[in-house]
Amino acid sequence: MTSPIHVTSEIGKLKTVLLKRPGREIENFTPDMMPRLLFDDIPYLPIAQKEHDYFADTLRDNGVEVLYLEKLAAEALDAAGDKVRNDFLEQMLTESGYAAGTIHDALKEYLGSMNNQDMVNKIMEGIRKNEVDFVPTDLVSAAETEGYEFYMDPMPNLYFTRDPSACIGEGLSINHMTFPARQRESLFNEIVIKYHPRFANKGVHVWRDRNHDTRIEGGDELVLNDHVMAIGVSQRTSADAIQDIAKNLFKEGHFDTVIAIKIPHNHAMMHLDTVFTMINYDQFTVHPGILGEGGHIDTWTITPGKNGELNLDHRTDLKQVLKDALKLDDLDLIPTGNGDPIIAGREQWNDGSNTLAIAPGVVVTYNRNYVSNDLLRKHGLKVLEVISSELSRGRGGPRCMSCPIVREDI
Numbered sequence: 001m002t003s004p005i006h007v008t009s010e011i012g013k014l015k016t017v018l019l020k021r022p023g024r025e026i027e028n029f030t031p032d033m034m035p036r037l038l039f040d041d042i043p044y045l046p047i048a049q050k051e052h053d054y055f056a057d058t059l060r061d062n063g064v065e066v067l068y069l070e071k072l073a074a075e076a077l078d079a080a081g082d083k084v085r086n087d088f089l090e091q092m093l094t095e096s097g098y099a100a101g102t103i104h105d106a107l108k109e110y111l112g113s114m115n116n117q118d119m120v121n122k123i124m125e126g127i128r129k130n131e132v133d134f135v136p137t138d139l140v141s142a143a144e145t146e147g148y149e150f151y152m153d154p155m156p157n158l159y160f161t162r163d164p165s166a167c168i169g170e171g172l173s174i175n176h177m178t179f180p181a182r183q184r185e186s187l188f189n190e191i192v193i194k195y196h197p198r199f200a201n202k203g204v205h206v207w208r209d210r211n212h213d214t215r216i217e218g219g220d221e222l223v224l225n226d227h228v229m230a231i232g233v234s235q236r237t238s239a240d241a242i243q244d245i246a247k248n249l250f251k252e253g254h255f256d257t258v259i260a261i262k263i264p265h266n267h268a269m270m271h272l273d274t275v276f277t278m279i280n281y282d283q284f285t286v287h288p289g290i291l292g293e294g295g296h297i298d299t300w301t302i303t304p305g306k307n308g309e310l311n312l313d314h315r316t317d318l319k320q321v322l323k324d325a326l327k328l329d330d331l332d333l334i335p336t337g338n339g340d341p342i343i344a345g346r347e348q349w350n351d352g353s354n355t356l357a358i359a360p361g362v363v364v365t366y367n368r369n370y371v372s373n374d375l376l377r378k379h380g381l382k383v384l385e386v387i388s389s390e391l392s393r394g395r396g397g398p399r400c401m402s403c404p405i406v407r408e409d410i
C-alpha cells in the first residue's frame with residue numbers, strides 16, 4: 001500500500017500540497033486585535049483571494065495536486081458521522097473557552113444547525129456575538145467580556161498551512177501551537193488525518209500529536225533528506241519539543257539526525273523557514289541577520305544515543321554542519337537581499353527567504369522580493385514569481401502557505 005503522505009525532502013518534485021484559501025477570517029477583525037492574531041495589517045480579501053488563486057494555479061500548472069484544508073475538514077466530518085461531528089464540535093467549543101454553560105449551548109445550537117462545510121467555514125471565520133440569537137446573563141458576559149464583539153475569534157492564520165502540521169516521511173506531526181490565536185487550528189488537521197478517507201486507516205504515522213504542552217510549529221520543521229531534519233529553536237518551537245520529536249523519529253523511522261538551529265526569537269523571524277530554506281541539493285537561502293560575528297550560529301546536531309537517549313554536538317559553522325550532515329563537498333548559501341542590510345531586512349520582512357521548492361532548483365517566491373529573486377536566478381535557480389501585495393500582510397510566504405503532502409524522492 002502506498003502511503004498517502006510521503007515527504008523525504010524539501011526539494012523533491014512536489015506532487016500534492018495542502019492549502020487553505022483565505023476566507024472571511026482574514027478580515028474579520030479590527031486593528032487592536034492584530035497583535036494578538038499575529039497579523040501586521042488587515043488584508044483586502046478579494047485581492048488576497050486572487051493572489052492565493054494565482055499561487056494555487058502556479059502550482060497546478062506545474063503538475064501539483066492542490067488540496068484545500070477547509071474542504072478536507074468538511075469531507076472528513078461527512079465521512080465520520082454524527083458522533084465524531086459532535087465530539088469535534090465539543091472539542092472546538094472547549095478550546096474556544098466554552099466547555100459548558102449557556103453560551104456553549106447557544107453556540108452548539110447555532111453551529112449544530114449547519115451542514116459540515118458551513119460549520120467548518122463558520123468556525124474558521126469566527127463568530128460575532130450579534131449573529132447568535134441569545135442574550136447571556138452570566139457575570140463573565142455581563143461584567144468582563146461585554147465590550148468584546150466575538151464569541152469565537154477568527155483564525156486568520158489558517159492560510160499558513162505549513163504550521164499546524166508537518167509531513168515527515170510517511171507520517172506527520174500535528175502540532176501544539178505556541179500562541180492561543182493558532183492553537184485551535186491543528187484540530188482541523190487532526191480530524192482530516194483521522195477520518196478523511198484519503199488518510200484514515202492508511203498507516204499514516206503521527207510522530208507527535210497535538211496533546212502536548214511543549215510547542216512546535218511546521219515553519220520550523222525542515223526535512224533535508226530521508227534521514228536528516230533541521231528544526232528551528234525559535235519563538236514557536238521549544239528545545240524540549242525538538243528532543244521529544246527527535247526521540248520518536250529515531251525510534252520508529254528512517255531518520256537518524258536532527259539539526260537544531262537557534263534563531264532570534266522575534267515576530268519577523270518567528271520560524272526557521274523565514275530565514276533559511278532548502279532550494280536545491282546543495283543550495284539554501286539564508287537571511288544574513290541570523291548569522292552572528294564571523295557568520296556563526298548555534299546549532300546542535302542530535303543523533304541517537306544509548307538507551308533511547310540523545311547525543312548532542314554543538315557547533316556554530318552552519319555551512320560545515322550542513323555539508324557534514326548531507327555529505328556534500330560544497331554548499332551554496334544564498335543571502336537574502338544579496339547581503340545588503342537594508343534590502344535584506346526589507347525583503348526578509350516580506351518573506352524573501354521563505355521560498356517553496358517544487359523541484360530541485362525550482363522555487364516559488366513572492367514577486368516583491370526582486371533583489372533576492374534576481375540573485376536566485378544568478379545562482380542558477382528557476383524562479384516562479386507569484387503576486388503578493390495582500391498575502392504578505394500576514395507575515396508568511398510561499399513556504400508558509402503550503403503543506404507538502406507528497407513529494408517524489410530525490
Ligand SMILES: NC(=[NH2+])NCCC[C@H](N)C(=O)O
Pocket residue numbers: 037038039157160162163182218219220270271273274394395396397399400
Ligand atoms: N511558516 C511560517 N513562517 N509561517 C508564517 C506564519 C505567520 C503567522 N502570522 C504567524 O505569526 O504565525
